[in-house]
Amino acid sequence: MVSPTRARILDAALELIQRHGFGGTTVTGIEELAGLSPGSGSFYRHFRSKEEVFRAVLERELERAQGYRDEFERGPVADPQEALTRRFLQQLDYMARVRPLINLLAREHGRFPDLTDRIGAALVDQGIIEEAAHLMRDLPSGPAHDDPRALLTVVVSALTGYHLLQGYFGRSPSDVAPDRFAAALAAVMAAPPA
Amino acid sequence: MVSPTRARILDAALELIQRHGFGGTTVTGIEELAGLSPGSGSFYRHFRSKEEVFRAVLERELERAQGYRDEFERGPVADPQEALTRRFLQQLDYMARVRPLINLLAREHGRFPDLTDRIGAALVDQGIIEEAAHLMRDLPSGPAHDDPRALLTVVVSALTGYHLLQGYFGRSPSDVAPDRFAAALAAVMAAPPA
DNA sequence: GTCTATAAAATGATAGAC
């Protein structure tokens, strides 16, 4: 059983690091948001340093992300193109759930290279592998293209880019909603090669 | 004519803010990297505060980005699909040149909402407009799709996502090089609608 | 325009009472 205070500190640290970055986050601020007396140093009964809490935050988010992976529902496949659209919407949903991890990566890549590598492996590589499997499944012929891996990269890049642009500007590029985006992406994927 | 020291301070601030974020960057560190005596406060002969230098850095990068816009070369259009590939590679190149701006946005969006909006307008909206014009030009029939704006969003998202993933992990997703990526994206764009 | 020196505040971290 973990201390509830420890969990609140993790929540507070996650929130503040996403907003102000690691360097811009203060232990005092974490204490305050966690309901502890600001500047009291009570933080240090739970973590040895600011860096340690940052690593703990990342570990927790990585575990959560692993859990989300298993929750995808698999409806019956009717139209391949529609199945793709649904799949892409689920991917966007997944990205929204791991947004904290993505934000941490976007902010602090370079400060903790070891953690960056692990996030990369967990999110991108794993995402590509699963995406490949699903494309094979939803498009009976497999990706119709002479460079399937490049095509996969296009899919993953498009989903990631759409998600990040939305996060940065608060709206999607060109004000295209997720369902329109997913449908368009599915359409070009299902199209025969030029 | 601007002071060379002022320019060096801007260079130093850009470098450090990209590495450590605004909150993690100190005036002392800026002075040191700019060749001034660390902790001397000479910084304050050029800028009133850390926030002011951050805004000045962003202004300068925005002006630079505007300049890059005009440098695209337009070779003769032979094969439409190959023209698209070249165009996408140029876009990735452009993104690499405005990477500082993208990094600043990725790190500090939310702290300076007014600047975020301006970056968004300059990079994304402008990028979409130009991309649309070029797609119209390179694909004689125009984007063959029943939702051209959604298709544009897919293109811009894919390019942005590819660029950002490369920046975050130091390599492209699935280790697909830019030319393969651009070719694959061009192929699906040039394909007839499903 | 840069330096030395320094003030004033914020910050990371510790000690000890409860």
Place this chain on the structure above:
DNA sequence: GTCTATCATTTTATAGAC
């Protein structure tokens, strides 16, 4: 396990000599 109190350091910012 939290608090008050405190310390050492870092950091923002200013004053004045050169």
